[in-house]
Amino acid sequence: MVEVFAVASGKGGTGKTTSTLALGMALADEYDVTVIDADTGMANLLFHAGLDDAEPTLHDLLIEGTDVPVQQAVYERFGMSVVPCGTSLAGFQAADPGRLRNVVADLAADTDVLLLDSPAALDSKSAVLPVVLADRVVVVLQPTIPSLSDGLKVQEYARSYGTGTAGVLFNKVREGDDLDRVADRTEKYFDGPVLAGVPDSDAARAARRAGEPLLAHAPDDDAAAAFREAAAALTVRDGESGDVADRFRSAVVPESP
Numbered sequence: 001m002v003e004v005f006a007v008a009s010g011k012g013g014t015g016k017t018t019s020t021l022a023l024g025m026a027l028a029d030e031y032d033v034t035v036i037d038a039d040t041g042m043a044n045l046l047f048h049a050g051l052d053d054a055e056p057t058l059h060d061l062l063i064e065g066t067d068v069p070v071q072q073a074v075y076e077r078f079g080m081s082v083v084p085c086g087t088s089l090a091g092f093q094a095a096d097p098g099r100l101r102n103v104v105a106d107l108a109a110d111t112d113v114l115l116l117d118s119p120a121a122l123d124s125k126s127a128v129l130p131v132v133l134a135d136r137v138v139v140v141l142q143p144t145i146p147s148l149s150d151g152l153k154v155q156e157y158a159r160s161y162g163t164g165t166a167g168v169l170f171n172k173v174r175e176g177d178d179l180d181r182v183a184d185r186t187e188k189y190f191d192g193p194v195l196a197g198v199p200d201s202d203a204a205r206a207a208r209r210a211g212e213p214l215l216a217h218a219p220d221d222d223a224a225a226a227f228r229e230a231a232a233a234l235t236v237r238d239g240e241s242g243d244v245a246d247r248f249r250s251a252v253v254p255e256s257p
C-alpha cells in the first residue's frame with residue numbers, strides 16, 4: 001500500500017518542512033514512512049533533520065545520466081526514510097525536475113506513506129510537481145482568514161491535476177487568533193477537514209536550531225502533541241504500490257504552471 005501526500009502552502013515560512021517531519025514521525029508509529037525534500041530550489045529539510053553534510057542527495061538523483069542508485073540518497077533517521085535535497089544553485093540548475101517522477105515511483109514501491117515537502121510557490125515546473133504527483137495535499141497555513149485564499153489556490157491547482165485535499169493544518173497559532181472562526185470557513189471551502197491547530201512554540205524554533213524534528217527534540221511540547229493529533233486525523237488510503245508507481249512514471253509534467 002502507499003499514499004503520497006504533498007505538504008504545501010501558498011506562502012513561504014508557514015511551517016511545511018516542520019510539519020512534513022512532524023507528521024512523518026507521528027505516522028511512523030503505524031506506517032513505513034518516507035519523507036522527500038521536494039523543494040529542490042530552496043531545500044532546507046536537511047537542516048531540520050541533522051543531514052547538513054549528507055551526500056548524495058536528491059539533486060544527484062535528478063541529474064540526467066546519473067548512475068547514483070536511489071537508495072544511496074535515502075537516510076534512515078528518526079524512524080523514517082529521509083531523502084534530503086542539496087542546497088547549491090549548481091545542483092538545482094543541473095537537476096531535471098521531471099526525473100522526480102521516477103525517484104518517487106521507485107520509493108513508492110517500498111513504503112506506506114510518502115510525504116513530499118513542497119515549495120512555497122506554484123511558479124515553475126519544479127515547484128508544481130509535488131502537488132501534481134501527490135494523491136492528496138496537506139495544506140499548511142497561518143490561522144488567518146486572508147491566508148485561506150492562499151490555501152484555496154493550492155487546492156484549486158491540485159484539483160486541476162486530480163490531486164485531492166487531505167486536510168488543512170493551521171500552524172503557529174497564537175493567543176488571540178480566532179481559530180474557531182477560521183476553522184468554520186475552512187470546513188466550508190476546503191475539500192478536507194481541519195487536521196489541527198498547532199501552537200506557536202519556542203520548542204519548534206529550538207528544534208530547527210538543533211537540527212532535529214520537533215517530535216524528537218521536544219516530544220512533550222504542546223506543538224508536538226498537536227502534530228500527533230493532525231497525523232491521527234489523516235486517514236491513509238492504501239493505493240496499490242504498482243499502480244502508484246505507474247502513475248508517477250507516466251505523469252504529465254506541466255510546462256508552464
Ligand SMILES: Nc1ncnc2c1ncn2[C@@H]1O[C@H](COP(=O)(O)OP(=O)(O)OP(=O)(O)O)[C@@H](O)[C@H]1O
Nearest residue numbers: 012013014015016017018120172200201204205208
Ligand atoms: N509551530 C511553530 N511555532 C514556532 N515556530 C515554528 C513553528 N513551526 C515552524 N516554526 C519555525 O518557522 C520557521 C519556518 O518553518 P519551516 O521551515 O518549517 O517553514 P516552511 O514553510 O517549510 O518554509 P519555506 O517556505 O521557506 O520552505 C522555522 O524557523 C521553524 O522553526
Ligand SMILES: [Mg+2]
Nearest residue numbers: 016017039044
Ligand atoms: Mg520548507
